[in-house]
Amino acid sequence: xxQLVESGGGLVQAGGSLRLSCVVSDRTTFRxxxxxxxxxxxxKEREFVAxxxxxxxxxxxxxxxxxxxAISRDKAKNTVYLQMNSLEPEDxxxxxxxxxxxxxxxxxxxxxxxxxxxQVTVSS
Numbered sequence: 001x002x003q004l005v006e007s008g009g010g011l012v013q014a015g016g017s018l019r020l021s022c023v024v025s026d027r028t029t030f031r032x033x034x035x036x037x038x039x040x041x042x043x044k045e046r047e048f049v050a051x052x053x054x055x056x057x058x059x060x061x062x063x064x065x066x067x068x069x070a071i072s073r074d075k076a077k078n079t080v081y082l083q084m085n086s087l088e089p090e091d092x093x094x095x096x097x098x099x100x101x102x103x104x105x106x107x108x109x110x111x112x113x114x115x116x117x118x119q120v121t122v123s124s
Contacts, residue, residue: 002026002113004097009118012087016122020082022097022115027054027078030100035080036111037071039093039120046096050082051106060106065091087122094119 008020020037036051050071051060059071070083080097095118098111 002029004099004113004115006097006115006118009095009120011121011123014088014122014124016087017085018120020095020118022080024078024099032101034101034106035073036098036106037082038096038098041093046109048107052080089122089124092120092122
């Protein structure tokens with residue numbers, strides 16, 4: 001059974017940084033190369049934050065975080081990271097790691113596998 005386990009969330013002041021990690025237990029059944037990060041704030045829909053092509057390392061970031069966040073992966077550790085800098089109160093949300101979007105776009109929510117989420121709270 002595929003598992004995605006996130007860690008690294010917490011409470012941080014505005015302007016601070018956090019790095020989220022997502023360990024993937026098994027990628028051998030994935031149909032697609034991409035791994036993604038999404039977030040969901042209270043009362044809002046889940047939204048795309050970042051994605052990375054596992055093989056080639058190409059990265060994609062949402063416009064709202066493009067100049068502040070970075071996504072990376074460590075193949076040897078089967079881990080995807082989300083480095084978040086210059087955090088703002090608007091970044092407060094539960095952050096989810098996702099694997100295998102299938103034939104759909106990397107920014108869609110149709111991923112097959114999801115982690116349990118990690119809370120990020122940014123105080124002003």
